[in-house]
Amino acid sequence: MTTTVPARARAERASAPRPRRSRVPFKGAIATLLAPFAVLFLLFYVLPIIFAIGQSLLVVRREGTFGKAELVFGGLAQYALVFQDEAFWTSMLRMLTFGVVQVPVMLGLALVFALLLDSPLLKGKRFFRLAFFVPYAVPGVIAAIMWGSLFSPNLSPFTALTKNVDFLGADLVLWSIANVVTWVYVGYNMLIIYSSLLSIPSEIYEAARLDGAGQFRIAWSIKIPLVRPAIVMTAIFSIIGTLQLLAEPQVFRSFSSAVTSTFTPNMTVYATASIPNANLAAAFSVVLAVTTFVLSFGFMKWMQKKGNA
Numbered sequence: 001m002t003t004t005v006p007a008r009a010r011a012e013r014a015s016a017p018r019p020r021r022s023r024v025p026f027k028g029a030i031a032t033l034l035a036p037f038a039v040l041f042l043l044f045y046v047l048p049i050i051f052a053i054g055q056s057l058l059v060v061r062r063e064g065t066f067g068k069a070e071l072v073f074g075g076l077a078q079y080a081l082v083f084q085d086e087a088f089w090t091s092m093l094r095m096l097t098f099g100v101v102q103v104p105v106m107l108g109l110a111l112v113f114a115l116l117l118d119s120p121l122l123k124g125k126r127f128f129r130l131a132f133f134v135p136y137a138v139p140g141v142i143a144a145i146m147w148g149s150l151f152s153p154n155l156s157p158f159t160a161l162t163k164n165v166d167f168l169g170a171d172l173v174l175w176s177i178a179n180v181v182t183w184v185y186v187g188y189n190m191l192i193i194y195s196s197l198l199s200i201p202s203e204i205y206e207a208a209r210l211d212g213a214g215q216f217r218i219a220w221s222i223k224i225p226l227v228r229p230a231i232v233m234t235a236i237f238s239i240i241g242t243l244q245l246l247a248e249p250q251v252f253r254s255f256s257s258a259v260t261s262t263f264t265p266n267m268t269v270y271a272t273a274s275i276p277n278a279n280l281a282a283a284f285s286v287v288l289a290v291t292t293f294v295l296s297f298g299f300m301k302w303m304q305k306k307g308n309a
Contacts, residue, residue, distance in 0.1 A: 049289075055282035071279070078283035087262040088284060092243075092291065094174065095264055099242035102178040107234055109182070110189035114227075115219050117190075118197040129194075133187035140184055144251035147180045152255050168256035177248050185241070189234040196230035197223060232303045236296045243292045246270070 059074030082088060113132050116122050135143070149155040151167035167176045200223065208218050224231075246266040253259045261271040265288045273281035 052282045052285050055279050056286050058279050060279065074279075078280050079287070081280055082283045082287050085268075085284075088265060088268045091262050091265050091268055092288075095243055095245060098174060098178060098245075099239060101175075102182060103235060103238040103242060105178075106182045106186055106238065107189055107231060109186050110234065111193055111224070111227075111231065113186065113190045114193040114197055115223060117194050118223065119215055119219070121215060132190050135183050136185065136187040138184065140180075140247040141251055143184050144177075144180050144248040147176070147183070148252055148255040151176050168252070168258065170258040173252065173256045173258045177245075177252055180248050181241075181245070185238070189238070192234050193227055193230050196227040200226050228307065232300065235303075236300055239296045239299060240292055243288060243295070 056078050057073060057075065058071045059077050060069050061072050062069050113128075117125055117129055117132075122128065138146075148168075150158065151162060153159060153162045156162040166172060204222060204226075205218060208222055213221070244266055245264045249259050249263045249267060250270075253261075253263075260267075262268040265284070269281050269284045269288065272284060
């Protein structure tokens with residue numbers, strides 16, 4: 001036995017307004033989840049930036065030679081000293097030279113390793129994935145000590161090479177540091193690119209193979225263009241990291257006299273703050289942050305324009 005609902009009753013039920021669900025609990029849950037991040041972001045990112053900008057606008061004034069020092073508003077006086085500081089701008093130029101050479105080499109190796117891991121021709125992928133990534137697990141300071149010892153003629157087991165090639169001299173020490181940075185961060189960038197490769201649908205590869213494309217052709221014409229956003233992202237991270245380089249050259253100071261206290265911009269900031277001259281160091285930091293933002297944002301916009309061309 002079946003029961004039928006009259007057509008009029010069904011129409012009334014369908015046209016009856018449905019009760020609206022309140023979105024307040026959902027919004028409250030989102031706010032609760034984001035609150036810890038927002039608090040930490042405000043405390044350890046936004047407020048330090050505001051504090052640094054405020055400190056950079058202050059100068060120390062004394063009444064007489066031995067008078068009491070007091071901080072007063074100095075306007076852009078500290079920034080005038082920054083732009084007159086030859087050592088700071090020399091270190092900026094040094095790091096730009098470093099980045100022009102080191103970043104493409106590092107990202108090129110990361111891309112090759114990621115393509116190898118994604119290729120069906122490579123055997124033992126688990127081993128190579130771990131082997132490529134393990135150097136990133138080594139802290140930068142430890143890696144710098146290890147490589148500094150290998151480059152030092154008195155400590156290296158390869159004395160036949162290190163006594164004939166001065167890896168820690170003024171001409172090569174920058175590229176010795178670049179070797180350390182490359183060794184550490186290739187695996188990190190490879191993992192980002194490899195993750196992007198794994199997100200490509202397999203149907204695209206199958207269609208390319210049906211058209212007669214080989215592995216090299218697939219990699220060049222399909223994989224590399226599709227992971228371009230990941231490559232751009234790793235390049236931006238690398239530009240930021242290059243201008244913020246500190247740990248590796250700081251460790252290399254104990255191995256080489258060619259690495260001075262103003263070898264990199266961050267080392268200049270650290271040395272200035274140690275004098276102590278926190279206000280000038282804050283001005284250095286603000287200029288460095290603005291330069292980093294301009295270069296990274298400019299590179300991103302240039303790549304976007306190039307991609308749309």
